[in-house]
Amino acid sequence: MSEIGKNLIVISGPSGCGKDTVVKHILKTDDRFVLSVSATTRTKRPTETDGVDYIFLTAPEFIAKIAGGEFLEHTLYCDNYYGTLKSQIEEKVAAGKVVILVIEVEGAANVKKVYPDSLTIFVAPPSLEELERRLRNRGTEGDDVIKQRLFKANEELGFKSSYDYIVENNFVEQCAESIINIYENEK
Ligand code: 5GP
Numbered sequence: 001m002s003e004i005g006k007n008l009i010v011i012s013g014p015s016g017c018g019k020d021t022v023v024k025h026i027l028k029t030d031d032r033f034v035l036s037v038s039a040t041t042r043t044k045r046p047t048e049t050d051g052v053d054y055i056f057l058t059a060p061e062f063i064a065k066i067a068g069g070e071f072l073e074h075t076l077y078c079d080n081y082y083g084t085l086k087s088q089i090e091e092k093v094a095a096g097k098v099v100i101l102v103i104e105v106e107g108a109a110n111v112k113k114v115y116p117d118s119l120t121i122f123v124a125p126p127s128l129e130e131l132e133r134r135l136r137n138r139g140t141e142g143d144d145v146i147k148q149r150l151f152k153a154n155e156e157l158g159f160k161s162s163y164d165y166i167v168e169n170n171f172v173e174q175c176a177e178s179i180i181n182i183y184e185n186e187k
Helices: 019-029 058-068 088-092 105-114 128-138 143-157 174-184
Strands: 010-012 033-035 073-075 080-085 100-104 117-122 165-168
Touching: 010 105, 019 033, 019 100, 019 174, 058 073, 058 080, 058 143, 073 088, 073 165, 080 088, 080 105, 080 174, 088 100, 100 105, 105 117, 117 174, 128 143, 165 174
Parallel strands: 010 100, 010 117, 033 100, 117 165
Antiparallel strands: 073 080
């Protein structure tokens, strides 16, 4: 087993399913886990901090990192680049941590190809109606972006059976506990 792969948990789920909140809960309650901070070209939301939630880059900066081979995986999602930096994974695993990647389905499949022993978990919303309600309540995206993300959500839900586990997010604490239990059982 690769030292890196067995210390990676890859989490996906449609936009608005609550996966970021669930992961924040895991990080707050269990210090074995740390987040892989992704790079992105999307605009920073008012609630986000550069270097903590994402490493915010311009498109030319992002493209230079692709050319430099700095990404484990990267993708274009709803017109913005997102990518996992190899340095995030390597340094954090070397420090003895289990690294959680919160990435979309294409990126998750690419990580699983490179690290087959990584653990992949799909966080599903209770329903598409509930997903739309959460996206609208969040109020961070306009109507066009919400529609684009709901369309994408339908597409992403079609990939859930390719994950090692599917966890439904009804309650944040419960969902976080299920993910930690899955990790414990698999390790
Ligand atoms: P958001 O804009 O809502 O923060 O993220 C949009 C989507 O991009 C989410 O599904 C999120 O998990 C995914 N994402 C975030 N970082 C990465 C990454 O490094 N790589 C990939 N492939 N997807 C990512």
